[in-house]
Amino acid sequence: MKTTPTARQSERAILVKLIRPSESPREVEESLEELGRLVESAGGVIAGQALQTRKTPDPAYYIGKGKAEEIRLTAEERRCDLVIFDDDLSPAQVRNLERSVGKRVLDRSELILDIFAQRARTDQAKLQVELAQLQYLLPRLTRMWEHLSRIRGGIGLRGPGETQLEVDRRVVRKRIGHLTQRLEQVRGRRERQRDRRSSAFNIAIVGYTNAGKSTLFNLLTRSQVATGDRLFETLDARTRSFDIDSPRGAVITDTVGFIRKIPHHLIASFRATLEEVVEADLLLLVVDVSLSGKFDHMIVVREVLSDLGIDDKPVIHVFNKIDLPGGVEGAREMRLHHPDGIFISAALPLGIEDLVKAIGREIRKDEVLMEYSFPATDTHTLSRLYEEGKILQKSTVAGMLTVRVRMEREAGNRLLREGISGIPLD
Numbered sequence: 001m002k003t004t005p006t007a008r009q010s011e012r013a014i015l016v017k018l019i020r021p022s023e024s025p026r027e028v029e030e031s032l033e034e035l036g037r038l039v040e041s042a043g044g045v046i047a048g049q050a051l052q053t054r055k056t057p058d059p060a061y062y063i064g065k066g067k068a069e070e071i072r073l074t075a076e077e078r079r080c081d082l083v084i085f086d087d088d089l090s091p092a093q094v095r096n097l098e099r100s101v102g103k104r105v106l107d108r109s110e111l112i113l114d115i116f117a118q119r120a121r122t123d124q125a126k127l128q129v130e131l132a133q134l135q136y137l138l139p140r141l142t143r144m145w146e147h148l149s150r151i152r153g154g155i156g157l158r159g160p161g162e163t164q165l166e167v168d169r170r171v172v173r174k175r176i177g178h179l180t181q182r183l184e185q186v187r188g189r190r191e192r193q194r195d196r197r198s199s200a201f202n203i204a205i206v207g208y209t210n211a212g213k214s215t216l217f218n219l220l221t222r223s224q225v226a227t228g229d230r231l232f233e234t235l236d237a238r239t240r241s242f243d244i245d246s247p248r249g250a251v252i253t254d255t256v257g258f259i260r261k262i263p264h265h266l267i268a269s270f271r272a273t274l275e276e277v278v279e280a281d282l283l284l285l286v287v288d289v290s291l292s293g294k295f296d297h298m299i300v301v302r303e304v305l306s307d308l309g310i311d312d313k314p315v316i317h318v319f320n321k322i323d324l325p326g327g328v329e330g331a332r333e334m335r336l337h338h339p340d341g342i343f344i345s346a347a348l349p350l351g352i353e354d355l356v357k358a359i360g361r362e363i364r365k366d367e368v369l370m371e372y373s374f375p376a377t378d379t380h381t382l383s384r385l386y387e388e389g390k391i392l393q394k395s396t397v398a399g400m401l402t403v404r405v406r407m408e409r410e411a412g413n414r415l416l417r418e419g420i421s422g423i424p425l426d
Helices: 025-041 065-077 091-101 108-119 123-144 160-196 213-221 264-269 271-278 294-307 327-337 352-364 379-388 409-417
Strands: 012-019 045-053 082-085 104-106 201-207 238-242 250-254 282-288 315-320 367-375 389-397 400-408
Touching: 012 025, 012 065, 025 045, 025 108, 045 065, 065 091, 082 108, 091 104, 091 123, 104 108, 108 123, 123 160, 201 213, 201 294, 213 238, 213 250, 213 282, 213 352, 282 294, 282 352, 294 327, 315 327, 315 352, 367 379, 367 409, 379 389, 379 400, 379 409, 400 409
Parallel strands: 012 045, 012 082, 082 104, 201 250, 201 282, 282 315
Antiparallel strands: 238 250, 367 400, 389 400
């Protein structure tokens, strides 16, 4: 599906926020700031804001009709092309608002989908974006064809809008089914890839969008994936090897960033990517410690992880951007709540050695240092030790070979079942 472009610099937007009585001024400010960053990430220019406090949204206009008229005048005065709402709108609300303000109206989901369409590079990401767009479009087809449904009546008088609507629904549903099938094939390939590296320790970097995950990923894996000060810079999960002293070896996966009120159908479409998180042995939860909303961002990430059913995975909290204004104070706050957290600047870099040590401790929780003694002529036992662990030291005395090897505990159990016994040293 071709997305409606919002990425031209000439497109000027008014941001609209409906304030609930329960929202604090700080929450309102951060919500608008994030919406503005989404618009800028899409390539738009912010030309103004419109705020209204209501207990509940208006069923017809979301905001009041008077506020809609006020927005129309502001849009004309400031030569705006778009009016963008911080929440999702119903098809009827979009139709009524576009008639009232005389401009294109987008809601939060449509804006995010537009950004995703711009960022998608791999076949998997493009499939996921198109699927999410079609799932967003399907319930909105009725209103899109309303202008063709004026002819009503009995037999022989059915309107072309109704006929075309049913045709379009069938086409969209068929395409959704096709995309779902192709994504299942992608999912199968990724599972086979994970099986091939199942012996390695799997680490996933997760966090709020623009927290610095990709910059950290580049540091840890010596990669050069694209980074930038834009929301949703990374869409595709990227996995690279991580050089660490462990018999298993390790890989790290960089994942799509999370955000407030991310559309549920978007999470569903990107499940193939997020499954890298589900399969991980360890999560690095990256937080931009310089932001005032850092605690809220952690809550959002935790909620998404909970939706994926992975609340119980080991987590290292990585508090990033300590070099930015507010970073020192933010780090001081976070240390009170997460004294075991790792505080870094991925950009400078600072604190990366501490993070690598923390990752090493997590990996070695399931490992043991063993010592084996056996005749030097027993090449089978020596071969099995090389297969199951990492040889650290060998010495031969009076025809007996002594080997110190670090391995997984389960590997030691496998050798024991084969009759190869050793002495644990730690």
